[in-house]
Amino acid sequence: MVRAPFYDKNGVKKGAWSPEEDNTLRAYIEEHGHLNWRSLPKFAGISRCGKSCRLRWTNYLQPGVKRGNYTQEEDDLILKLHEEFGNKWSVIAAKLPGRTDNEIKNHWHTRIKKLTKQNPTSSQLAKEQPCKHESSPTVTSQNTELGAQSGPKFDASVHQILESSPLSPETFSSASSSLSSNQASASTTMSWFNESSGDFWTEPFQLNVQSNYPVNYLREEEVLSSPSLTFYDYIGDMDLFDQVMPTWQENID
DNA sequence: AATAACAACAACCGCTCCTAT
């Protein structure tokens, strides 16, 4: 599943890492740390570029890196965080203990690829759907990806939202981008995915932001008592989220 | 049993950002 090892014209090894290289890198970093990735391979005696060493350490050798299948909770969280941050995989990874940006990115893309094939029309439609990451350079692919996750229900819900919303795509975009700074405008309705359904990746739901207050400023009881707010609105307060995460992590371990 | 298609994921590449000078 990995590229066959080979040497480039500069004598730098590329491709799959051998167990010996792994051991060498691990031993060196455990003893000396990794203050300078560029010079690390030279001192460690590894015929790799610093970049490659950093990637290998970060994604594979680093203690605490979790491998294997994603739990439903992780999928849900990735979905929510992707909605919040877009393709900021490092930011998303920071909220998923033991998962790396590369791994999450791969996981995301494989899921999306699959769902795109299941329903190519919705991804086309979603391209026309403005999203709240208007300023992001990856906004086009984001929209494609988000739409691509959906099934027929997504199509219907998007149509419903677009037709029922008083906001034109332009104004919707504007209003939505204000949401990204947690300045939730009154009665803004957004289309998203139903966390309570069986398949979080394919089912839509309505998120009604009814408060004039930024989500971050909602008191806990307000959040919990609001039928329109979800768990993810609840964890929109990242400080609170950070309190929740360790508990959740214990549960899944 | 053979093979085509799909899924998963490790790793590379190029760009951007950050920091030191």
Place this chain on the structure above:
DNA sequence: GATAGGAGCGGTTGTTGTTAT
């Protein structure tokens, strides 16, 4: 303030395992 070097990030590719035909 300008510049250079290094680190990090996100997009993409290549390979192999698995499943379907």
